[in-house]
Amino acid sequence: MTQPVKVLSKLHALACAAAFALVATGGVAAYAADAANAKQAIAVQNAWVRWLPNNLPSAAYVTLVNSSDKPIDLVDISSADYGMAMLHQTVSNGSTQKMVMVDKLTVPAHGQAAISPGGYHVMLEDAKRKIAPGDTVHLKLQFSDGETLDAPFAVKSPAQTK
Structure with missing residues (x-):
């Protein structure tokens, strides 16, 4: 048994x-x-690049939307379309303005951060190909929470941005 x-x-x-x-x-x-x-914590809205002729540096603008419960920092930007991408802020000092390079931009919890003319902007230098209005370029945005976004940016002429 x-x-x-x-x-x-x-x-x-x-x-x-x-x-x-x-x-x-x-x-x-x-x-x-x-x-x-x-769902990714950060979303990209209204992403565009102000194109300038003769291979002059361009500027990229975007609204970053954070759907998470914690603030998240934009900590790095790169692009396969440009040799250099840097986050700058326009700072007013009385009647003058200057651009200052910044290390990060905080997107508040359940909030937005605008990278827009007259404020924060992404300087784009050394285009790796011919870029013209109507094109799309991609910027790789890296955030402090480890998230990375490859975002398309519409290229616009200065006349289209007014």
């Missing part, structure tokens, strides 16, 4: 292990599906 009990115990252990594996696999699959469907 002891023999069947041992066999039954082994079968019971195998059945429990199989059930655990199914539950664990389902849990991992559900977690992976949730992660894949998770």
